[in-house]
Amino acid sequence: MRMWSFLLFCSMLSSAGSFTVSVPSSPLLVVRGETALLSCQFTPDQTLSNLVINWQREEDYRVIHSFYYQKDQLDRQSKDYLNRTSLFHGELSKGNASLRIANIQLNDAGSYLCIVSNSQGNDRGAVQLVYTAIYSEPxxxxxxxxxxxxxxxxxxxxxxxxxxxxxxxxxxxxxxxxxxxxxxxxxxxxxxxxxxxxxxxxxxxxxxxxxxxxxxxxxxxxxxxxxxxxxxxxxxxxxxxxxxxxxxxxxxxxxxxxxx
Incomplete structure (x- = not known):
């Protein structure tokens, strides 16, 4: 019995340790007015019932987009991102927590945290968004x-x-x-x-x-x-x-x- 408990404990540690969140290592360059796609991949679970996704600004922890209880939760979303963000709901079961942000402006530049947890564990990654605007015809x-x-x-x-x-x-x-x-x-x-x-x-x-x-x-x-x-x-x-x-x-x- 003790051996079984020890093996079960080791199995739980191994499962938790296998959970990862992956984000691009290179900054994401987005042109003014375009839609940004902040890529974030995680180790999927068999069900979405335990899935929690939080996107936040790293510098001040403003909430950009949240998902839990199997639906978007936007009560605490920063007003700066109102009606501008969306997840790929059809891809969540495959481990895709990527976020779209529409109509990128200068204030959107910065670091974004993708924080994900499910029954297998939790992890986070940071995505750097860089803003630019094409110069008009001189x-x-x-x-x-x-x-x-x-x-x-x-x-x-x-x-x-x-x-x-x-x-x-x-x-x-x-x-x-x-x-x-x-x-x-x-x-x-x-x-x-x-x-x-x-x-x-x-x-x-x-x-x-x-x-x-x-x-x-x-x-x-x-x-x-x-x-x-x-x-x-x-x-x-x-x-x-x-x-x-x-x-x-x-x-x-x-x-x-x-x-x-």
């Missing part, structure tokens, strides 16, 4: 005065980008840059400009968002007669129209790709 302005010509690009995205201006020979040029947060805190507003006295302009503007693997190159090439204000106006109008056509063509290309 908007070009060209401003002339009697001595200078200024090229300026404006765009929004996240995080702060790498920006450079280069001359026709590939040499790097210094720029005047302003970066500020937008009102919702989820984007940076970038204004980058280059001023020259040269009436013949051949420049390349480059913006990189390494986090989102985004890279934008825009070339500006034109010349004008400083002594002719009318010619200058025609040149500016021509350049702006060219940029508008390029941007419109790019947007139409993206729309065609989506329809496919």
């Amino acid at each position: 908007r070009l302005s060209i401003i002339l005065d009697p001595l200078n010509v200024m090229m300026r690009y404006e765009t929004e995205g996240y995080p702060q980008p790498e920006v450079s201006w280069r001359g026709g020979g590939g040499q790097e040029l210094s720029d005047n840059r302003e970066v500020s947060n937008t009102s919702d805190g989820g984007l940076y507003y970038l204004k980058s400009s280059y001023v020259t006295q040269n009436p013949a302009v051949n420049l390349t503007f480059t913006l990189k968002n390494p986090l989102a693997h985004q890279e934008i190159h825009r070339q500006i090439t034109f010349s004008y007669d400083k002594d002719s204000k009318s010619n200058s106006s025609v040149v500016i109008l021509s350049v702006l129209c060219s940029v508008l056509l390029i941007s419109t063509g790019f947007l139409l290309y993206l729309q065609c790709c989506k329809q496919r």
Whole structure:
């Protein structure tokens, strides 16, 4: 009898020790407005009656989503995640406790705990969510005065980008840059400009968002007669129209790709 009790105790320890929760080791990168899928796998049981799943923010233990008594329990859910979270209920019996979070914003970035328990044991894992926002198509302005010509690009995205201006020979040029947060805190507003006295302009503007693997190159090439204000106006109008056509063509290309 004592031997049987000892063997049963060892069996229970072995069963509890075999329960694991598995989450990705690499951070999850999610683009602004998209749905995040926080993966979490656990050792399944034969029934869901003892299954308890809790998703929490690791830094402050806010409740993101809870499941027990075989249904979602959202009474203690943080208001920041109201109507934005869901589990794969059809996959719970297979050991899938992954969580979906809709409409990702900057405040959603951080570490999430997946805490799971059933009759076999309990375990937890942490998933790191990283936020990014694709930079919008840069908007070009060209401003002339009697001595200078200024090229300026404006765009929004996240995080702060790498920006450079280069001359026709590939040499790097210094720029005047302003970066500020937008009102919702989820984007940076970038204004980058280059001023020259040269009436013949051949420049390349480059913006990189390494986090989102985004890279934008825009070339500006034109010349004008400083002594002719009318010619200058025609040149500016021509350049702006060219940029508008390029941007419109790019947007139409993206729309065609989506329809496919």
